[in-house]
Structure formats: structure tokens, C-alpha cells
Amino acid sequence: MSLKRPEGVLKAVKQVRGGVHVSHHKNTADMEVVRITPPKKIVLPMQQHIGAPCEPTVKVGDIVSVGQVVGDTDKFVSAPIHSSVSGKVVAVGDVSLPSGVVTKGVTIESDGEMTPYEGIKPPVIETREDFVKAVRASGLVGLGGAGFPTHVKLAFPKEKNIDTLIINAAECEPYITVDYRECLENSKNIIGGIQLLQKWLEIPNVIIAIEDNKPQAFKALQKIAGEFKVKDNVKLMTLKSVYPQGAEKMMVQSATGRRVPPGKLPADVGCLVMNVASAAFIGRYMRTGRPLVSRSMTVDGSAIAEPKNVRVPIGTSISEIIDFCGGFKEEPEKILSGGPMMGMAVFSTDVPMIKSNNAILAFSKGDAALKKERDCIRCGRCSAACPMSLMPTLIERYAKIGDVERLNKIGINVCMECGSCAYSCPAGKPLVQYMRLAKSVVREAAKK
Amino acid sequence: MILDKKLSVSASPHDHSKDTVTRIMLDVVIALVPSLIAAFFLFGPRTLIVSAVSVGTCVLAEYLSRIVMKRHQTIADLSAVVTGLLIAFNVPTSMPLWMVVLGDIFAIVVVKQMFGGIGMNFVNPALATRIMLIASFPTEMAKWNAPFSWKTEATTTASPLGEIKNIFRSGTINDDSFAELPSLMDMFLGKRAGSLGEVCAIALIIGLIYLLARRVIKITIPLSYVGSFAVIMFIAGGFNLTFLAYQVLSGGLLLGAIFMATDYTTSPINFKGQVIFGICCGILTALIRLFGNLPEGVSFAIILMNILVPHIEHLTTPKPFGTVKEKKKKGAEG
Structure with missing residues (x-):
């Protein structure tokens, strides 16, 4: 269902090239986010973001409370980690991330009280630097899925002349509806977050962008945009519903017509893109001082008994979250952390959910089946689908023969692994895997 | 509850479109059916025999060559069926069956499998076969049955x-020039001499519409091919529309433009490349038809362009997203 664009609502400046029309499966769109039963135990890996891992700041036996820092580092590209329960630290050592990567982590046994940390108070902000520092202290990383520390994004130098803040509510991944719910349930914080970002970062224009297949969230956002004064220049924009509309570079192009060059960031073309849930979090944090200790995620898929949108303390294991959602109704064959297009298949349910996880999807055997890989017939569906104008079949060929020079020339590094190519391949080629192979070939060559 | 079952893991994405190679090939076969039905009515039951023999030989040849080459079996993808049908469509109905069989083996074994099978052949197998047959059996390849003559006594015609x-x-083209030819309506319906599957324009266009609706092919190549061909013929014919219409409807132009120039393996992937490919096919076909010794130029034009595809592709590889064009700075910038 697409909606009519009322007056004052912008439309995309430039359409996304290619992309794919996925089945949306937004089954949980009407389900309010519910808090799960507090977990008995949480595992907090020290690497929940892109960048440098944190070092544990607590030791076994320490008593911690909700919101207390348990991991931090001096490195810039990183974000501190807070306890999401109150209780006792029972282990500090190697833990497994959902991806299977082993990193240092802190395991905390909950006392069931969820006592908040007494040090929690709203941050005092007087300068832009204070604001960025406060965002760092909140532990915020991009909640849309990438997990890039937000304060790094905000600490752009003045000469970048950022003129547009894009609030990303596209949520183009199938199944996931947490941003959708955020628009409906958390408008006050979204408004607050936008106001603060605009004030402290001195960004003249704000565009709130949403796909045109989400009428209810659109109405909620319309109200939000209406709360601002005319001089604030906060505009709502509807985008065509096509995957991967919500990808950062696609967002910048749709909203402003600008293209982020290979290897550059949205800041280089004067844009700052922020997920709507991240903006709402900033709004709430600056009011309350409660750091990032829980997040919303969609639990869905053919093997889940009661699909839900849940608010989960960070570090809760997948199995506890699924138990809260009625367990499995069919034997699961594949469990994803994240959406079906870019999410990751987990190897076990005994792994913690981290800051960047926005969904748990469990599929039974039939829905998890892969196509058998066949020979490429050069149909060109992959190239037509690639939003970055790449030729996946060529990249596959060059990767297999290790032709680094050509790989660089045809732009392997602009690939964001959105999966549009592999989705559309009739020969069932695991093209994203080949893209990753190609990137590693280039990386290895660069090391030499 | 911790699950003790082993979960399957794989790289993203975890959802896929319903497209498969088999389904695509099946769509091409379906798109060819209207032309086969038309051929049956025009040229009689032998059309079905030729087609069946051709398809059967192609599938068998593919099956055996995959076994001999110790590679995984590919007959289920139906591409051999498409090749078999296209070869049948490219020969006269009276073609001796052993020649058809020879052509099929040439297409599958030499042109397709020796280069690696589906997706690897550098020219279209059916067209390469047509050219091989024209070179080897010029008489048989130019013996055209008159339409509907099968009902009484098979007669051949020009x-x-x-x-x-x-x-x-002759140099002078006016409306009287076409008196000897079948009417344009007959040409459109296929009441004319020609290869088995190339004569009925309306059936071929139905096939085209089906392929477009199923998104198997885009209109780019057929349109740029027939378009550029038509422009040249319009000029060459002294802006005579009847001449243009006869040119477009005769020979194998529509069959070639719709079903053979659009072969995935031997045509460019990107839009720009496809336009260049189509336009060049059209120009070459027109030049051969106008100035060549052979009456027909479609197969030669497409094959020539097939060979150039890697070069076209090389020249038209799109720049990755956001690549800044390096303009030669000449004073003021636009």
C-alpha cells in the first residue's frame, strides 16, 4: 500500500538505482514493544561496535547496577559498555559474539532487582564538545544495525559544513518493525533528539525519511515534523519502497541527490544520517542520563511461536528472548540476528544480543533452504540490482583469479554487501560471499 | 532453553527471489510455442517432427557430453531445449533430418560444451549452427516450402x-515494385516462404510480449536492433514505408532480434552495452541485406556482434556509485 504525499512532504530528489523488491513480511508492525522478563544472566562482549574493543573495568565478584560502566577504552572509535542488570560479576574472559568471533566479555548474574546505578543523572551540556562527549558516555552506537559509534559521527570538524541531518526511518529490511514502532511509540524522544542534534551541531536542515509503504508511521512522523517551527526546517520525505533504500549512501542520494564518493562518508557531502531509534535515544538520554542498556528488536520467522517486538536488556542470550516469545513452534533450521537480507546466521542460541542487533528471526527447514549454485548464465540481474553500479559476476571472476588491480578498478570496496545481487541471482550464486572473498583478496594484497 | 540442534549457517542474504535458470529457459520455450503452432499450420506436421528431432538431439548431446566431460548434469536447466527449438526454427521445413541432427550436435558439443557449457559459449549456438548449415548445405538451406502447400502437394517457392x-x-522503388510479393498482411501473418519458425511475425511478437511481461528480457536489444535496421532501410528505400515494412517482416529479423540477439550469454549485460550491441546488429544486418551476396544477414550480424561483446562490455562497464568524473579542466568548470 502506498500513500498519497500530502502538501509540504518532500519526495525523493533522486531514485535509488537498481535494488530489489523483497517480500516485506512486516508481520509485527501492529505489535507494541514489550519488555521481556529480566534475564537471570547477561553476557556483555567488549566488542559491540565497529572500532576498538573495550577493556573490562570490573572484576569477578564486583556488584554492579543497571547503567554502570563495565567496559571502556581510551581509543576514539569505540563506545563504553554498561551493565543492563543489577547483580554480581561472575566471569570476565572470552565470550562468543553472535558472529562466532571470540572477544573479551563480562558475565553478570542478575539479582532480579534491576536497581539503577546511583551515578545516573542527566548530562550537563554547554558546548558542542560536551554534547559529543555525552553521546559517547551514553554508549550509543548506530541502532540501525551497523553499530558504528555515534559520537564519532557527530564529532565531524566544522569545515565539513554539514547542512542536512537525515533521520532514517526507512527500515527496508524485511520482517523488522522496531523503527516503525519507534515512530509510533516514542515521538517525544524523537522530537527531543532532533532538536538537540540540530542545536548543538548547528545543522540548518532536517529531513525525516520514510518508505511510502508505512502509512501509520508516516502519520506519526507527520505529527512529529509538525511540532517544529518553520524556521527549524524540519521536513518529512517519502521514499519509494525498494531495498536497500535505508542504506546510508542511498539515503543521502534520495534525500539530497548527492552521491557519496567511494571511500568517503556522508559528512564529505554535507550530510549526517541517523537512524530514528538512535535519534530518539539521544533525546531520552539527554533528559534522563540513562545509558544504552536495552534496545528493541523484532522476534519473528516461521519457527517462532509468538512473534513479538521486544525490549531486551543488552547481553541477553537469544534463547532467553525466544523463550519469552513462546519458544519454537517448529524445529528451527536457521536463526538470524538481523534481517534476512543483511543479517547473520548464528551458530547457537547461547550467544548474547548486542547493541546493533535489531531482530532475531528463526526459520524452519523449508524457509531456510538455499538455492543450489549453478553456472552463471550472464542474465545480468545482479548488475541491474546493484545499487552501487557494480558488476558482481565480474568481481567473482576477478576474485577467483586474484586480479587485485581489476578488482580495485571496478570498485569492489564500494560494495556494502546489501545482498541485492545474490537475492536476484537465478543461478543461486552466493554472490555476497564472493564479494567478501574479493575484499579479502584486495586486503591481503594490500598487506604485502 | 538452549538449543542443542546444529543450526545451518550461511552468508547473507537469507532470502532469494523465485527466479531460477530452469524457469527462465521454460519461459523462453513458452514464448516460442506460438511460433511453433503457427509453423504447424503454415508448413504442416513435418515442422513438429523437425522440432522434436532437434530438441531430442540437443538434449541427448548435452547429456552425453556432460558425462564424457565428467561434469555435473545440466539438461534440467532446459537450455538445450531452447537451442534445439531455435535450430529447428532456423531451417526450412523440408530440411533432411540427418542434417538437422548434425547441426544440433555441432551446436551443443562444439559451440556450447567445448567452451564450458551454459553461460560460457561466445557465440549463439543456434546461429552458429545456421551458418554452418548454410555453408555446408546451401541447396537444402534455401529450399522453401510454400505456405499451406503441405495440404495438397509440397511445392517450393522463392x-x-x-x-x-x-x-x-533495380534502383526504382515505388508501390508497384512489390506486386510479386505476398501482401504485407500475409507477411505479418506468416503466409510466406521462409525458415520454419521465422515467418509468422505476429506469433513472434506474442512471444516477445510474454518475455517482457515475465521480465525475462528487456526491450532494449530488440528495439535498438529493429530500430536502427528500420532507419537504414527507410533511407535506403528512398523513404518508402512499404519497402521498410517488407524488410522488417521478411527473413529472420524478428526471430533474431527477439530470441537470438537477446541470448544472455552472448549479449552485453548493461543497458549502454545492449544499446550499442542492438544498433550495431541492426546496421550490419541492413548492410548485408542491401549490399551482400547472401539474401539474409541476421545470423552473420548477430554472430559478429557476439564476438565483440567482451569489448563492448569492457567499454561500457559502469563506474562504481559516487565515482567522481575526472573532467579535463579547461578554464571555467560547468
């Missing part, structure tokens, strides 16, 4: 292409 060439060479 293909309109030769006559059209004579009209062009």
Missing part, C-alpha cells in the same frame, strides 16, 4: 528476401 533485394538493386 523467399521474399531475394525479390526484395532485386527491387532495391
Whole structure:
């Protein structure tokens, strides 16, 4: 269902090239986010973001409370980690991330009280630097899925002349509806977050962008945009519903017509893109001082008994979250952390959910089946689908023969692994895997 | 509850479109059916025999060559069926069956499998076979049955292409020039001499519409091919629309433009490349038809362009997203 664009609502400046029309499966769109039963135990890996891992700041036996820092580092590209329960630290050592990567982590046994940390108070902000520092202290990383520390994004130098803040509510991944719910349930914080970002970062224009297949969230956002004064220049924009509309570079192009060059960031073309849930979090944090200790995620898929949108303390294991959602109704064959297009298949349910996880999807055997890989017939569906104008079949060929020079020339590094190519391949080629192979070939060559 | 079952893991994405190679090939076969039905009515039951023999031989040849080459079996993808049908469509109905069989083996074994099978052949197997058959059996390849003659007594007749060439060479083109030819409506419906599957324009266009609706092919190549061909013929014919219409409807132009120039493996992937490919096919076809010794130029034009595809592809590889064009700075910038 697409909606009519009322007056004052912008439309995309430039359409996304290619992309794919996925089945949306937004089954949980009407389900309010519910808090799960507090977990008995949480595992907090020290690497929940892109960048440098944190070092544990607590030791076994320490008593911690909700919101207390348990991991931090001096490195810039990183974000501190807070306890999401109150209780006792029972282990500090190697833990497994959902991806299977082993990193240092802190395991905390909950006392069931969820006592908040007494040090929690709203941050005092007087300068832009204070604001960025406060965002760092909140532990915020991009909640849309990438997990890039937000304060790094905000600490752009003045000469970048950022003129547009894009609030990303596209949520183009199938199944996931947490941003959708955020628009409906958390408008006050979204408004607050936008106001603060605009004030402290001195960004003249704000565009709130949403796909045109989400009428209810659109109405909620319309109200939000209406709360601002005319001089604030906060505009709502509807985008065509096509995957991967919500990808950062696609967002910048749709909203402003600008293209982020290979290897550059949205800041280089004067844009700052922020997920709507991240903006709402900033709004709430600056009011309350409660750091990032829980997040919303969609639990869905053919093997889940009661699909839900849940608010989960960070570090809760997948199995506890699924138990809260009625367990499995069919034997699961594949469990994803994240959406079906870019999410990751987990190897076990005994792994913690981290800051960047926005969904748990469990599929039974039939829905998890892969196509058998066949020979490429050069149909060109992959190239037509690639939003970055790449030729996946060529990249596959060059990767297999290790032709680094050509790989660089045809732009392997602009690939964001959105999966549009592999989705559309009739020969069932695991093209994203080949893209990753190609990137590693280039990386290895660069090391030499 | 911790699950003790082993979960499957794989790289993203975890959802896929319903497209498969088999489904695509099946769509091409379906798109060819209207032409086969038309051929049956025009040229009689032998069309079905030729088609069946051709398809059967192609599938068998593919099956055996995959076994001999110790590679995984690919007959289920139906590409051999498509090749078999296209070869049948490219020969006269009276073609001796052993010649058809020879052509099928040539297409599958030599042109397709020796280069690696589906997706690897550098020219279209059906067209390469047509050219091989023209070179080897020129008489049999130019023996055209008159439409509907199968009902009484099989008679052969001249293909309109030769006559059209004579009209062009005579130098004067006016509306009386076409008296010897079947009417344009007959040409459109296929009541003319020609290869088994190339004569009925309306059936081929139905096939085209089906392929477009199923998104198997885009209109780019057929349109740029027929378009550029038509422009040249319009000029060459002294802006005579009848001449243009006869040129477009005769020979194998529509069959070639719709079903053979659009072969994935031997045509460019990107839009720009496809336009260049289509336009060049059209120009070459027109030049061969106008100035060549052979009456028909479709197969030669497409094959020539097939060979150039890697170069076209190289020249038209799109720049990655956001690549800044390096403009030669000449004073003021636009």
C-alpha cells in the first residue's frame, strides 16, 4: 500500500538505482514493544561496535547496577559498555559474539532487582564538545544495525559544513518493525533528539525519511515534523519502497541527490544520517542520563511461536528472548540476528544480543533452504540490482583469479554487501560471499 | 532453553527471489510455442517432427557430453531445449533430418560444451549452427516450402528476401515494385516462404510480449536492433514505408532480434552495452541485406556482434556509485 504525499512532504530528489523488491513480511508492525522478563544472566562482549574493543573495568565478584560502566577504552572509535542488570560479576574472559568471533566479555548474574546505578543523572551540556562527549558516555552506537559509534559521527570538524541531518526511518529490511514502532511509540524522544542534534551541531536542515509503504508511521512522523517551527526546517520525505533504500549512501542520494564518493562518508557531502531509534535515544538520554542498556528488536520467522517486538536488556542470550516469545513452534533450521537480507546466521542460541542487533528471526527447514549454485548464465540481474553500479559476476571472476588491480578498478570496496545481487541471482550464486572473498583478496594484497 | 540442534549457517542474504535458470529457459520455450503452432499450420506436421528431432538431439548431446566431460548434469536447466527449438526454427521445413541432427550436435558439443557449457559459449549456438548449415548445405538451406502447400502437394517457392533485394538493386522503388510479393498482411501473418519458425511475425511478437511481461528480457536489444535496421532501410528505400515494412517482416529479423540477439550469454549485460550491441546488429544486418551476396544477414550480424561483446562490455562497464568524473579542466568548470 502506498500513500498519497500530502502538501509540504518532500519526495525523493533522486531514485535509488537498481535494488530489489523483497517480500516485506512486516508481520509485527501492529505489535507494541514489550519488555521481556529480566534475564537471570547477561553476557556483555567488549566488542559491540565497529572500532576498538573495550577493556573490562570490573572484576569477578564486583556488584554492579543497571547503567554502570563495565567496559571502556581510551581509543576514539569505540563506545563504553554498561551493565543492563543489577547483580554480581561472575566471569570476565572470552565470550562468543553472535558472529562466532571470540572477544573479551563480562558475565553478570542478575539479582532480579534491576536497581539503577546511583551515578545516573542527566548530562550537563554547554558546548558542542560536551554534547559529543555525552553521546559517547551514553554508549550509543548506530541502532540501525551497523553499530558504528555515534559520537564519532557527530564529532565531524566544522569545515565539513554539514547542512542536512537525515533521520532514517526507512527500515527496508524485511520482517523488522522496531523503527516503525519507534515512530509510533516514542515521538517525544524523537522530537527531543532532533532538536538537540540540530542545536548543538548547528545543522540548518532536517529531513525525516520514510518508505511510502508505512502509512501509520508516516502519520506519526507527520505529527512529529509538525511540532517544529518553520524556521527549524524540519521536513518529512517519502521514499519509494525498494531495498536497500535505508542504506546510508542511498539515503543521502534520495534525500539530497548527492552521491557519496567511494571511500568517503556522508559528512564529505554535507550530510549526517541517523537512524530514528538512535535519534530518539539521544533525546531520552539527554533528559534522563540513562545509558544504552536495552534496545528493541523484532522476534519473528516461521519457527517462532509468538512473534513479538521486544525490549531486551543488552547481553541477553537469544534463547532467553525466544523463550519469552513462546519458544519454537517448529524445529528451527536457521536463526538470524538481523534481517534476512543483511543479517547473520548464528551458530547457537547461547550467544548474547548486542547493541546493533535489531531482530532475531528463526526459520524452519523449508524457509531456510538455499538455492543450489549453478553456472552463471550472464542474465545480468545482479548488475541491474546493484545499487552501487557494480558488476558482481565480474568481481567473482576477478576474485577467483586474484586480479587485485581489476578488482580495485571496478570498485569492489564500494560494495556494502546489501545482498541485492545474490537475492536476484537465478543461478543461486552466493554472490555476497564472493564479494567478501574479493575484499579479502584486495586486503591481503594490500598487506604485502 | 538452549538449543542443542546444529543450526545451518550461511552468508547473507537469507532470502532469494523465485527466479531460477530452469524457469527462465521454460519461459523462453513458452514464448516460442506460438511460433511453433503457427509453423504447424503454415508448413504442416513435418515442422513438429523437425522440432522434436532437434530438441531430442540437443538434449541427448548435452547429456552425453556432460558425462564424457565428467561434469555435473545440466539438461534440467532446459537450455538445450531452447537451442534445439531455435535450430529447428532456423531451417526450412523440408530440411533432411540427418542434417538437422548434425547441426544440433555441432551446436551443443562444439559451440556450447567445448567452451564450458551454459553461460560460457561466445557465440549463439543456434546461429552458429545456421551458418554452418548454410555453408555446408546451401541447396537444402534455401529450399522453401510454400505456405499451406503441405495440404495438397509440397511445392517450393522463392523467399521474399531475394525479390526484395532485386527491387532495391533495380534502383526504382515505388508501390508497384512489390506486386510479386505476398501482401504485407500475409507477411505479418506468416503466409510466406521462409525458415520454419521465422515467418509468422505476429506469433513472434506474442512471444516477445510474454518475455517482457515475465521480465525475462528487456526491450532494449530488440528495439535498438529493429530500430536502427528500420532507419537504414527507410533511407535506403528512398523513404518508402512499404519497402521498410517488407524488410522488417521478411527473413529472420524478428526471430533474431527477439530470441537470438537477446541470448544472455552472448549479449552485453548493461543497458549502454545492449544499446550499442542492438544498433550495431541492426546496421550490419541492413548492410548485408542491401549490399551482400547472401539474401539474409541476421545470423552473420548477430554472430559478429557476439564476438565483440567482451569489448563492448569492457567499454561500457559502469563506474562504481559516487565515482567522481575526472573532467579535463579547461578554464571555467560547468
